């Protein structure tokens with residue numbers, strides 16, 4: 181595999197901008213961000229402490245508090261690794277073979293028209309996306325996708341998920357129209373912070389495979405704009421039961437954990453937001469199950485990123501007086517979705533054997 185440092189060796193500062201734009205969430209990529217003004221940190225999620233200056237032309241940034249309350253700086257690769265949870269190896273795999281990001285014209289730098297939208301316009305846009313999507317019904321593209329990812333899934337029909345047919349835009353060009361799972365990210369106070377969108381293949385029960393004109397594979401899962409800081413929120417897939425709730429990183433792992441443990445489970449979109457999850461008041465929740473992704477060890481921190489964030493959440497919530505159970509998949513490098521698939525397959529084999537015998 182090509183080394184990451186070789187892939188990016190001859191990139192221009194503008195190409196680093198373009199890379200950053202591909203990987204950071206919309207709520208970070210504001211006008212202020214591109215003007216080098218302090219804003220929300222995509223790593224520690226604090227307010228007004230993060231500056232992107234690209235000063236050495238390598239996607240450079242600094243956060244005043246990222247290092248346990250002390251400053252931390254780095255290049256664009258470090259930024260993407262820390263904010264997305266991808267390892268350098270994963271990132272190298274994504275970038276390898278792709279053409280380098282197309283440099284953005286300087287005039288286009290204030291990321292997108294979205295970045296210039298007012299909070300009010302963003303809130304309206306999210307509400308519009310949600311309102312035009314329709315509740316899931318058995319046999320629709322969303323249900324078929326979920327049944328393929330979590331075979332045998334039985335769960336209450338989720339009011340936080342809807343289905344829409346949506347244009348997929350990239351660089352303000354429409355790349356195609358896809359059935360799209362629209363998930364409502366709800367803050368602890370009940371307000372909708374954003375909608376998370378998963379573009380699906382129009383035919384197969386799988387995520388959409390979308391490739392840009394320059395051969396770049398585009399993410400099927402994306403957040404829409406957010407008018408409010410999204411930290412603390414979750415997609416409330418099903419109601420808590422008897423004061424018991426579970427949380428996981430992703431949609432599929434939440435449903436798989438629900439199948440494995442019988443616990444009503446929400447999801448937080450990624451490990452960073454899982455770390456920041458806030459148990460809502462007023463729902464009588466006294467016990468929190470945390471279903472971690474058992475990521476491979478990060479050689480730099482010598483920790484499994486998914487586990488580290490799950491444990492941090494567990495510690496904080498336990499200090500708030502709740503009962504906490506942190507669950508880890510049995511095999512390193514897997515998540516509960518993998519574990520459910522394995523359990524399901526073994527059961528299938530056992531079933532076949534029983535029939536044969």
Ligand SMILES: [Zn+2]
Nearest residue numbers: 221224243246
């Ligand atoms: Zn930070």
